[in-house]
Amino acid sequence: MTSTMKPSYAIGVDVGATKIAAAWVELSTGQLGPVLRIPTRRDAPGEEIVADIISLALAIELPDNPDSALLLGVGVAVPELVDLHGTIRSQWNFPLPHLLDRLEAALSVPARAESDVRVAALAEARFGAGRDCDNFVYFSLGSGMSYTLCLNGKPYSGSHGFAIHFASSELAVPAQDRSALVAAIPEDYASGLGMVRLWQERGGFPLAQGIHTLEALAAQGNACAQNVIADAAGMGGRLIAQIVNMLDPEKIILGGGLGCSTGTYRTGLETEIRAHIWEQSCTNIPLVMAGLDENAGVIGAALAAAPPG
Structure with a gap:
């Protein structure tokens, strides 16, 4: 029986x-x-x-x-x-x-x-786009930005459980005249909420549907919308490339509303990531959307x- x-x-x-x-x-x-x-x-x-x-x-x-x-x-x-x-x-x-x-x-x-x-x-390691690899980095790109390294199917938590940051800390670079450092938090510019704020700070009108409206405006040729998206993709792409340079993963998986988008932002993000990976042989790293989507x-x-x- x-x-x-x-x-x-x-x-x-x-x-x-x-x-x-x-x-x-x-x-x-x-x-x-x-x-x-x-x-x-x-x-x-x-x-x-x-x-x-x-x-x-x-x-x-x-x-x-x-x-x-x-x-x-x-x-x-x-x-x-x-x-x-x-x-x-x-x-x-x-x-x-x-x-x-x-x-x-x-x-x-x-x-x-x-x-x-x-x-x-x-979830991606068990049932989604990470099932076929030993290690990958998952980036959640949406209203905010965070990441997780997965090793042998298990997310790496760190010593205390806090290993999820890559865009939340203040960074500083020299001003154009080299007279001082200019500090900024990347998430404030490169996340979905950050892009909306940046659009408004540059004189843009209220966006009825947030990033969806911004993407539509960029597709219609609005220069301000195109620049906001390009700046966000440039900042986010450089940071993701730096993670690749640090961890040398087998695959990059993008999740979240922005990570799973298919418009101007996604195209710019991938271009920036591949352009800023140091080792030439790693620039063709698989870059895929989350298999389980939202x-x-x-x-x-x-x-x-x-x-x-």
Whole structure:
């Protein structure tokens, strides 16, 4: 008599700067259930954002007969620093007070938080564009910018869990007349939010759909839009090339709204990356979009909620 193992599921919740997405995920295959999405009320009190996350997670229904499925936990991907113990250690975007305790009480299963870029890299390593290589670097390019190195299918967390930065630190270069140093944070110019701010600072009108409108204007020949995108791609591309120069990875995987875009920004970004890789033989490094697209965060959050072993 052959016994059939029950499928194992976890709920993945991806909390972003603009939206929150959630779904069930079958852990052995990465199969994704219907994805529910709501806007992130990033200006609301943290307690209300937590309430939104819980309501969305409670709305997820496991497939077919729930009695035949095993729900192992709920994972939450957040755009914050998360330490090795799963504790959220920053509030750059918004506070999430008592998130895990409240999730566990509401769903009666273990809850775990993890940095969004790390779970997306985990999902790509397990089921996406990183399945066929020993090491790769995953870059999340969207409202913000972050990265994760993956070695043998496992995201590298660092000694404390904070190895996700590549564009958040202040850099300084000499002014044109060499009289002083000029400091800037690359993310303030090269991210999606940074590009919108840069457009407005250069006299641009409000963008109805953010970067989508900026890309459309650039395609129509708007010189200011083209320059903003070129500057952002130039800054981001140089930084990514520097990571390649430092780590010598097998592959680059780009995720996030900007990373998975196909317009002027993406073309400029790839040109800048390849132009600033030092070793000529490495300039043809595979540069691919995330295989799981915007679902990587949800799938990875679920995987992080129920790690193997």
